[in-house]
Amino acid sequence: MISYIIRRVLLAIPVVVGVVTLVFLSLRLMPGDPALIMAGEAAPQEVVERIRDQLGLDRPLIVQYGIYMGNLLRGELGQSVRTRRSVSYELGVRINATMELASASMAIAVVFGLIAGLVSATRQYSLVDYGTMVGALMGISIPVFWFGLMAMWVFSVQLGWFPVGGRGTLRHLVLPAITLGAMSTGMIARMTRSSMLEVLRQDYVRTARSKGVTERVVQMKHALRNALIPVMTIAGLQFGTLLGGSVLTETVFTWPGVGRLMVDSIMNRDYPVVQGAVLLIAVIFTVVNLLVDIAYSFVDPRIRYD
Amino acid sequence: MTKSQKEEKIRKSRGAFHEAFKGLLRNRTATVGLAMVTVLAIVGILAPVLAPYDPLRPTMRERLTPPTSAHWLGQDELGRDILSRVIYGARISLTIGIVSVGVGMALGVPWGLLSGFYGGKLDLISQRLLDILLAFPPIILVILVVTVLGPGLWNAMIVIGITSVPRYSRVVRGSALSLRDAEYVQAARALGSSDVRVLLRHVLPNVLGPVVVLGTLYTATAILTAAGLGFLGLGAQAPTPEWGAMLSRGREYLRVAPHVSAFPGLAIFFSVLGFNLLGDGLRDALDPRLRGVR
Numbered sequence: 001m002i003s004y005i006i007r008r009v010l011l012a013i014p015v016v017v018g019v020v021t022l023v024f025l026s027l028r029l030m031p032g033d034p035a036l037i038m039a040g041e042a043a044p045q046e047v048v049e050r051i052r053d054q055l056g057l058d059r060p061l062i063v064q065y066g067i068y069m070g071n072l073l074r075g076e077l078g079q080s081v082r083t084r085r086s087v088s089y090e091l092g093v094r095i096n097a098t099m100e101l102a103s104a105s106m107a108i109a110v111v112f113g114l115i116a117g118l119v120s121a122t123r124q125y126s127l128v129d130y131g132t133m134v135g136a137l138m139g140i141s142i143p144v145f146w147f148g149l150m151a152m153w154v155f156s157v158q159l160g161w162f163p164v165g166g167r168g169t170l171r172h173l174v175l176p177a178i179t180l181g182a183m184s185t186g187m188i189a190r191m192t193r194s195s196m197l198e199v200l201r202q203d204y205v206r207t208a209r210s211k212g213v214t215e216r217v218v219q220m221k222h223a224l225r226n227a228l229i230p231v232m233t234i235a236g237l238q239f240g241t242l243l244g245g246s247v248l249t250e251t252v253f254t255w256p257g258v259g260r261l262m263v264d265s266i267m268n269r270d271y272p273v274v275q276g277a278v279l280l281i282a283v284i285f286t287v288v289n290l291l292v293d294i295a296y297s298f299v300d301p302r303i304r305y306d
Numbered sequence: 307m308t309k310s311q312k313e314e315k316i317r318k319s320r321g322a323f324h325e326a327f328k329g330l331l332r333n334r335t336a337t338v339g340l341a342m343v344t345v346l347a348i349v350g351i352l353a354p355v356l357a358p359y360d361p362l363r364p365t366m367r368e369r370l371t372p373p374t375s376a377h378w379l380g381q382d383e384l385g386r387d388i389l390s391r392v393i394y395g396a397r398i399s400l401t402i403g404i405v406s407v408g409v410g411m412a413l414g415v416p417w418g419l420l421s422g423f424y425g426g427k428l429d430l431i432s433q434r435l436l437d438i439l440l441a442f443p444p445i446i447l448v449i450l451v452v453t454v455l456g457p458g459l460w461n462a463m464i465v466i467g468i469t470s471v472p473r474y475s476r477v478v479r480g481s482a483l484s485l486r487d488a489e490y491v492q493a494a495r496a497l498g499s500s501d502v503r504v505l506l507r508h509v510l511p512n513v514l515g516p517v518v519v520l521g522t523l524y525t526a527t528a529i530l531t532a533a534g535l536g537f538l539g540l541g542a543q544a545p546t547p548e549w550g551a552m553l554s555r556g557r558e559y560l561r562v563a564p565h566v567s568a569f570p571g572l573a574i575f576f577s578v579l580g581f582n583l584l585g586d587g588l589r590d591a592l593d594p595r596l597r598g599v600r
Contacts (some may be wrong), residue, residue, distance in 0.1 A: 013433060014437075015434070015438055015441050016433070016441075018435070018437070018438035018441075019438055019441050019442070022438060023450065026450055026453075026454045027449070027454070029454065029455075030454050031455070080504075131372045135380065137579065137582055137583065137586070138579065140582060141526065141530075141575060141578040141579040141582050142575055142578075143530055143534070143537075143550075143553075143571055143574045143578070144534075145533075145534060145537045145550075145553065145554075145571075145573060146553060146567070146570075146571030146572075146574060146575065147559060149553070149557060149567050149571070150564075150567075150568065150571065153560055153564045157560065157561055157564075240443040240444060243443050243446070244443030244444060244445040244446050245445070247445060247446070247449065247538070248445075248534050248537065248538070251537075251538060252557075263538055264447065266453050266538075266540065267450070267539070271453070273448070274453055275450075278442070278446055278447075278449070278450045281442075281443065281446050282441050282443075282446065284440045285441060285442070286441045286444055297412055
């Protein structure tokens with residue numbers, strides 16, 4: 001078990017290094033002079049020079065890389081070109097908002113996705129099954145930013161039930177969380193259904209039924225526990241979808257998180273902040289997937305011997 | 307799986323694509339999906355004929371007019387006809403789908419074939435490279451690259467294609483790996499076939515089914531992602547009638563003119579749903595093993 005965890009963690013390290021390298025190169029390989037682009041065409045020469053100096057752009061690439069990596073190990077992600085505050089500070093004050101939104105959406109997706117998938121699988125080919133699966137497919141297909149806007153128009157503008165945007169109370173969280181969670185709810189519902197149907201065909205389920213266990217116990221105890229394994233993987237991957245979708249959802253609902261910071265920074269050409277935000281999201285996603293993999297090996301011992 | 311589906315699976319060895327198409331037409335959701343995609347294609351191709359007005363011509367006196375008998379879907383913030391813009395937008399979305407999926411397949415399929423077929427160090431290194439791409443939520447990677455290359459529809463389409471490379475590569479690699487030692491591949495080699503010939507004639511045809519399914523599902527994803535970029539101002543630029551960008555402009559007028567955002571969004575929803583339904587149906591018809599791939 002321990003060796004599996006160690007192996008899995010070691011495998012994640014080159015991925016993180018690769019991610020960091022890719023993000024590092026993205027700014028340096030920009031066509032044109034990055035310092036000039038960030039400062040803006042009309043900026044005075046000293047501003048351009050300040051930015052160039054700040055990012056060390058006049059040094060050889062390999063030296064820049066060494067400095068970047070060294071800073072990163074100390075948790076320094078550089079400095080915002082606009083606010084001149086450190087990128088870690090800018091991200092730090094917003095990450096809680098993003099995690100709050102993503103966690104709430106995940107909770108919605110897991111609870112409703114599981115219930116919908118279970119209801120569907122246990123009533124296969126019924127009207128309820130068709131209805132639920134059509135709903136799930138719609139959740140997967142709906143553009144998150146459109147769904148958010150329309151929900152805002154109906155529930156905030158017309159009915160006045162929820163605030164139009166911002167963060168603060170639970171009422172601020174409801175619409176963004178539902179909007180962001182819609183796609184993942186659909187994904188989890190579909191996965192739960194197909195996984196349950198697969199398990200319900202297994203021999204051990206037939207054995208359980210033949211020894212007289214009630215259908216409810218068969219479904220909840222014998223089938224569901226095994227069906228949950230692939231659902232876990234999908235749920236882990238969905239966390240990435242949620243982090244990606246948060247960029248759009250936060251923009252729609254003016255939610256003060258990392259996603260919105262990223263979009264604002266792109267508009268301001270504040271690339272150190274954009275890169276820091278991308279890096280943070282990619283690392284969170286990698287760590288979540290690592291944790292899911294490890295949890296997976298607890299639930300399903302077969303995976304450890306692959 | 308019903309009895310008829312089982313029988314079909316057995317018959318699949320003969321005329322696989324003919325059977326698959328018949329299976330597709332028997333599948334109700336797939337038929338609906340195919341019909342929706344066909345509508346989208348026809349609207350896109352015939353846009354100049356179908357659009358009642360010039361999609362770019364402003365009429366400032368009629369700004370934000372709600373739907374009327376002259377303008378069925380109303381007019382936008384510059385008084386342009388929303389119906390005409392939505393119709394022309396279908397062209398753009400189709401292009402996005404075709405270009406992104408084309409780029410993804412053109413890179414991902416050979417990548418997976420070579421990786422799986424030759425194995426060893428090449429496989430190890432190429433798969434680790436893909437792991438790095440997979441570590442980013444796709445839209446985040448697209449945002450990073452588009453930020454570097456500059457916003458615009460073409461950049462967006464190509465990068466969206468690149469983010470799907472790992473998915474194609476993984477599926478193709480798995481099949482290539484298992485086919486490498488298949489008897490008929492060994493036989494072809496014994497008869498003196500070159501690696502290229504073995505790959506193209508004997509391995510590739512066997513992986514096409516899953517690739518077509520993935521391609522259809524990724525068309526939906528590509529349209530959704532490109533619209534998202536358009537919404538953020540990183541995709542198509544004004545005055546291009548791209549649905550995501552149109553929706554974004556309408557956002558400012560949500561209180562007074564919700565129709566400006568509502569209809570382009572509905573069009574995105576319709577297209578994505580169509581490709582998802584078709585992809586689901588194709589998957590059931592071509593390769594049930596792929597269930598739950600996304």
